[in-house]
Amino acid sequence: MHATNLHKTYGKGEAKVEALKGVSVSIPVGQFTAILGPSGSGKSTLMHALAGLDTIDSGSIQLAGTELTALKDDQLTRLRAEKIGFVFQAFNLVPTLSAEQNILLPLQLAKQSPDQAWVDGIIDLLGLRDRLSHRPAQMSGGQQQRVALARALASKPALIVADEPTGNLDTKTSAEVLKVLRSCVDELGQTVLMVTHDLHAAALADRALVLRDGQIVADLAHPAETQLQGLI
């Protein structure tokens, strides 16, 4: 994915906030990239723009050969369904459905038939085989987040976008979820973009982008937690 010179302003006059001030970034395929930064630095705005969830004022965003900024709403909706997998802090699973039904739901909604071998591989990689008939309320937070990750992966998306995926989890469960996110990159070759406040989580990424006041102020390969502490 390539984003060039992204600008986004909220509000007008005195209430005007420049959330993105000319951000350019390339997210290489098969890498785990973390976006960090203080509250209000523009992380959510950037992630929403890259994932086609929100519009920008100017700039270019290319994902898998498509210019996102040129798409109409319905085309964006289709692109998100086909090319982007989402993982949220709050899991966002459907409580009345089993783990397996939750995993397959986006494919069903997009009227796509699952690649059963791929879905089976994900279920095994994420250790969900013996949880498939359970509903979310019958699973731990870590298990629910793994179901959410399996759901995001089911369509073989070009990009996984994870928004504070460990924000609702204790330290031990966070570590477990980060480990599976890491295996999605290492074993499945997935591209993962994660917004986080957690420096330990960011240190597990291949790369950390640090935002401040709507600009990227650091771009670190194999970031160490101590290195990040000085920047946030």
Ligand SMILES: Nc1ncnc2c1ncn2[C@@H]1O[C@H](COP(=O)(O)OP(=O)(O)OP(=O)(O)O)[C@@H](O)[C@H]1O
């Ligand atoms: N809908 C909106 N209307 C007005 N201002 C907004 C809106 N969304 C974000 N902002 C402002 O834009 C700036 C960037 O916000 P953004 O949510 O992208 O930051 P963030 O780094 O994700 O923050 P946090 O870590 O607190 O979630 C902030 O100053 C914020 O107040």
